[in-house]
Amino acid sequence: MSVITLTINEQLVSAQSEQTLLEAIREQGVEIPTLCHLEGLSDKGGCRLCMVEAVGTNRLMPACVTKVQEGMNVRTESERLVEYRKMIIELLLSERNHICAVCVMNGHCELQSLAANLGVNHVRYEYVVPDLPMDASHERFVQDQNRCILCVRCVRVCHEVEGAHNWDVMGRGVNSMVIADLYQPWGSSRSCTGCGKCVQVCPTGALSKKGSTVAEMVKHHDFLGWIMNGREKNIWEYR
Amino acid sequence: MTRTVMIDPVTRIEGHAKISIHLDDAGKVADARFHVTEFRGFEKFCVGRSFWEMPGITARICGICPVSHLMASAKAGDAILGVQIPPTAEKLRRMMNWGQIIQSHALSFFHLSSPDLIMGMDSDPAQRNIMGLIQQDPELARKGIRLRQFGQEVIRTLGGKSIHPAWTVPGGVREPLTAEKREKIATMLPERFDLIETALDLVYNAHETFANEIGNYGDFPSLFAGLVGPDGELEHYNGLLRVVNSEGKRVEDGIAPEKYREIIGEAVEPWSYLKFPYYKPLGYANGAGMYRVGPLARLNVCDFAGTRRANRALHEFRRLMKLDKPVSGTFYYHYARLIEILFCLEKIEDTIQDPDILNTHVRSQANVNKLVGIGVSEAPRGTLYHEYHIDEHGIIKEANLIIATGQNNLAMNKTVRQIAEAYVDGNNLTEGMLNRVEHGIRMYDPCLSCSTHAVGQMPMHVQLLSPDGEVLDEKIRG
Numbered sequence: 001m002s003v004i005t006l007t008i009n010e011q012l013v014s015a016q017s018e019q020t021l022l023e024a025i026r027e028q029g030v031e032i033p034t035l036c037h038l039e040g041l042s043d044k045g046g047c048r049l050c051m052v053e054a055v056g057t058n059r060l061m062p063a064c065v066t067k068v069q070e071g072m073n074v075r076t077e078s079e080r081l082v083e084y085r086k087m088i089i090e091l092l093l094s095e096r097n098h099i100c101a102v103c104v105m106n107g108h109c110e111l112q113s114l115a116a117n118l119g120v121n122h123v124r125y126e127y128v129v130p131d132l133p134m135d136a137s138h139e140r141f142v143q144d145q146n147r148c149i150l151c152v153r154c155v156r157v158c159h160e161v162e163g164a165h166n167w168d169v170m171g172r173g174v175n176s177m178v179i180a181d182l183y184q185p186w187g188s189s190r191s192c193t194g195c196g197k198c199v200q201v202c203p204t205g206a207l208s209k210k211g212s213t214v215a216e217m218v219k220h221h222d223f224l225g226w227i228m229n230g231r232e233k234n235i236w237e238y239r
Numbered sequence: 240m241t242r243t244v245m246i247d248p249v250t251r252i253e254g255h256a257k258i259s260i261h262l263d264d265a266g267k268v269a270d271a272r273f274h275v276t277e278f279r280g281f282e283k284f285c286v287g288r289s290f291w292e293m294p295g296i297t298a299r300i301c302g303i304c305p306v307s308h309l310m311a312s313a314k315a316g317d318a319i320l321g322v323q324i325p326p327t328a329e330k331l332r333r334m335m336n337w338g339q340i341i342q343s344h345a346l347s348f349f350h351l352s353s354p355d356l357i358m359g360m361d362s363d364p365a366q367r368n369i370m371g372l373i374q375q376d377p378e379l380a381r382k383g384i385r386l387r388q389f390g391q392e393v394i395r396t397l398g399g400k401s402i403h404p405a406w407t408v409p410g411g412v413r414e415p416l417t418a419e420k421r422e423k424i425a426t427m428l429p430e431r432f433d434l435i436e437t438a439l440d441l442v443y444n445a446h447e448t449f450a451n452e453i454g455n456y457g458d459f460p461s462l463f464a465g466l467v468g469p470d471g472e473l474e475h476y477n478g479l480l481r482v483v484n485s486e487g488k489r490v491e492d493g494i495a496p497e498k499y500r501e502i503i504g505e506a507v508e509p510w511s512y513l514k515f516p517y518y519k520p521l522g523y524a525n526g527a528g529m530y531r532v533g534p535l536a537r538l539n540v541c542d543f544a545g546t547r548r549a550n551r552a553l554h555e556f557r558r559l560m561k562l563d564k565p566v567s568g569t570f571y572y573h574y575a576r577l578i579e580i581l582f583c584l585e586k587i588e589d590t591i592q593d594p595d596i597l598n599t600h601v602r603s604q605a606n607v608n609k610l611v612g613i614g615v616s617e618a619p620r621g622t623l624y625h626e627y628h629i630d631e632h633g634i635i636k637e638a639n640l641i642i643a644t645g646q647n648n649l650a651m652n653k654t655v656r657q658i659a660e661a662y663v664d665g666n667n668l669t670e671g672m673l674n675r676v677e678h679g680i681r682m683y684d685p686c687l688s689c690s691t692h693a694v695g696q697m698p699m700h701v702q703l704l705s706p707d708g709e710v711l712d713e714k715i716r717g
Binding site for chain 1: 287288289291292294295296299403405408409413604606632633634
């Protein structure tokens with residue numbers, strides 16, 4: 001493992017060569033918004049919120065899937081980046097039916113708090129207003145396609161951590177849908193173990209505990225750290 | 240020739256309205272219609288959502304009485320779960336509902352109606368509103384605001400916020416009451432009892448000042464409907480349906496609320512988005528099944544109030560009865576509202592002293608056990624019905640909501656007509672007539688946004704029409 005040096009927001013810093021840019025940035029205590037990234041899951045660079053500017057190229061880079069390189073010079077905040085991040089949030093809000101006021105995750109939602117932090121006070125794009133169902137067939141959980149942002153944390157946690165691969169993605173582009181098994185009602189999916197990891201990692205109200213009422217759902221994903229530390233580092237410590 | 244007269248935007252009802260007055264060949268009032276021109280469609284877009292979300296969603300129908308929708312919706316949810324909620328949860332729900340009635344009635348009386356009563360129906364419309372009242376009688380305005388504040392505080396203390404608290408849920412409530420919060424409510428109470436005495440004095444004065452108007456302001460025989468407790472007491476949360484006729488005879492009694500469809504039908508007219516519920520056995524034709532709900536109806540259908548001071552006030556109220564018939568003057572809605580505030584204050588005072596009120600078991604757990612849930616409660620404006628049909632997983636397939644204001648629709652139309660008959664003079668709309676029509680509607684404290692699930696704003700718009708449909712005169716407010 002070698003150590004390299006790079007510049008983040010005009011500060012010279014060192015990082016380990018196999019780290020991602022996102023890890024190196026956060027290690028410096030620099031805030032950078034993410035939605036699809038979650039510590040403990042593989043990265044896919046899907047949401048594009050963690051884009052950074054690099055000196056020498058006009059192309060923006062997703063920090064979560066870019067490895068650090070010697071001499072790299074990146075900037076995490078600029079007018080352009082903030083504008084793009086706001087656009088991303090607005091596009092997410094316009095794509096499905098995000099009705100915060102009556103959502104089970106109101107006040108605890110990652111999408112909602114990111115929108116607030118970035119100053120998204122209106123949406124410039126026409127709402128798509130798709131007609132999407134709720135699936136309440138599972139004994140303990142509910143899936144609401146209206147609130148899904150296709151971050152696929154649920155797909156990844158189910159495949160990578162639980163090993164069940166209940167969830168997958170059907171369709172393309174804005175028509176993509178997270179589905180159980182080969183498009184079964186969740187309740188009749190045979191691969192689901194009912195562990196609830198997908199519910200806990202979901203950043204919005206797309207997956208929730210059955211019986212949750214408005215603003216009542218709070219999610220905890222500390223379990224991911226415990227499991228991954230145990231598996232990968234043999235550290236079995238529950239804090 | 241059509242003439243449009245603009246008047247300062249003063250409406251003071253929840254929502255906006257259009258009124259048309261039709262004249263016959265002799266220039267007399269042939270018909271008067273109260274049009275509600277707004278539409279929202281909650282019954283439709285609740286379909287496809289989970290019944291667990293319904294209290295939160297339907298509370299958004301209204302910012303004035305979200306608690307009423309929370310109650311009816313959560314009760315429909317209880318019915319779907321098929322559970323008895325913990326006794327403490329029921330007491331807490333009742334307490335929030337009383338808080339709701341206090342704040343809504345205080346709003347109706349002080350903020351919306353008292354400017355008419357204090358300043359007179361013919362005073363300058365630019366001044367005849369709560370701001371004008373603050374200028375003319377700041378102490379009275381302050382009292383009104385303080386009284387309403389108490390109701391809002393009760394709701395906020397229990398539910399975390401005063402508008403749209405998501406605290407009432409299928410199975411009970413989300414948070415128990417703490418000793419500290421109980422103390423907070425208790426310390427606010429004494430001042431509010433004083434305030435209601437002031438309000439009652441005001442209404443007694445109004446009865447003298449407006450002695451001429453009372454008989455023309457929607458004073459007509461009708462049915463009255465509402466919930467009563469098991470012993471016939473005044474009831475706002477649970478109970479059984481009772482309907483009395485204009486002679487005071489009980490035509491329905493002890494009807495389980497979930498059987499409401501047996502006695503209540505819903506009609507529609509092409510000229511209004513507000514439905515026309517009617518008493519089925521008498522039919523819809525010619526307004527035969529017209530019934531009134533709300534504070535006046537509740538005081539007319541109950542046997543007694545059930546608290547010391549409200550019992551006395553109700554006794555006093557019943558002096559207005561003629562030959563043992565129900566009090567029929569719509570003007571007395573104001574009076575009835577104040578008696579209900581007194582009742583709710585006393586009920587809250589009693590309930591917070593209940594040793595069981597701090598019990599932390601406030602939510603029953605269950606899943607879908609029934610595919611239909613009907614929840615009925617008394618909202619400030621009258622009986623509120625929520626009916627949900629769900630699939631086996633709890634997703635709404637059909638929702639039917641009958642709102643209090645809708646049930647007063649036939650009566651409001653009749654009131655407008657009665658006022659128009661008394662005050663329309665020739666082919667012109669006079670200021671005095673317009674003010675009185677407006678107050679006539681306001682007496683019902685209609686919540687048009689609730690009852691049509693409305694969006695947007697329409698001004699109050701009055702048209703005077705000749706027999707061939709020509710607009711003789713027209714006035715717009717707002």
